[in-house]
Every structure is written in structure tokens, then in C-alpha cells.
Amino acid sequence: MSEETLDATLLSLLACPQDKGPLKLVHDDNGDAVLYNPRLQRAYPIDNGIPVLLVDEARDVEDAEHSVFIAQD
Numbered sequence: 647m648s649e650e651t652l653d654a655t656l657l658s659l660l661a662c663p664q665d666k667g668p669l670k671l672v673h674d675d676n677g678d679a680v681l682y683n684p685r686l687q688r689a690y691p692i693d694n695g696i697p698v699l700l701v702d703e704a705r706d707v708e709d710a711e712h713s714v715f716i717a718q719d
Contacts, residue, residue, distance in 0.1 A: 652671055652679070652692070652695070652697070657669070657671055660681065660697060660699065661699075662683040662685075662686065662688070662690075662699070663699050663700065663701055664683070664686060664688065664701055664704075665683065665685060665686060667683065667685055669681040669682060669683055669690065670682045670683075670684060670715065670718075672689075672715040672718045673718065674689070674711070675711075678691075678692070679692045680692060681697055681699070682707070682715045683704075684712065684715065684716055687706060687707045687708075687709075687712050688704040688705065688706060688707065689704060689705050689707050689715075690703065690704045691703060691704075691705075
């Protein structure tokens with residue numbers, strides 16, 4: 647399980663490179679932290695504590711995983 651976290655101030659400044667909207671910090675099935683855009687259902691990786699906000703690096707999220715991400719606070 648990844649122990650990577652992002653500072654709340656940094657998280658509030660980050661935006662999706664695709665729609666420029668806010669991102670949500672969630673954990674995937676492997677326990678890895680990702681930045682999630684629920685509007686586009688896209689997840690951006692966090693590599694060694696550094697958000698990788700590149701459209702080409704994001705992955706599509708299926709409906710089941712989307713429901714899990716939305717339920718996380």
C-alpha cells in the first residue's frame with residue numbers, strides 16, 4: 647500500500663489538464679494514491695509523491711471503480 651499523500655493546499659491548486667476542473671485524491675484497489683476526475687472518469691497517477699498530470703498518462707475508470715472512488719472521502 648502506498649503511503650503517498652499530497653498537501654491539502656497543493657491538492658486545491660491542482661486541476662485536470664483536460665477540463666481544468668478540480669481533482670479528488672483517492673486510492674485504487676492496490677492502495678495507490680491517484681488523482682481522480684469524476685467528470686471524465688479519468689485517473690492520474692502519483693509517482694513518488696509527484697502528480698503526473700499528463701493526459702497521455704491518465705487511465706479511464708470503469709463504472710464500478712468510479713463508484714468506489716466517489717464513495718471515498
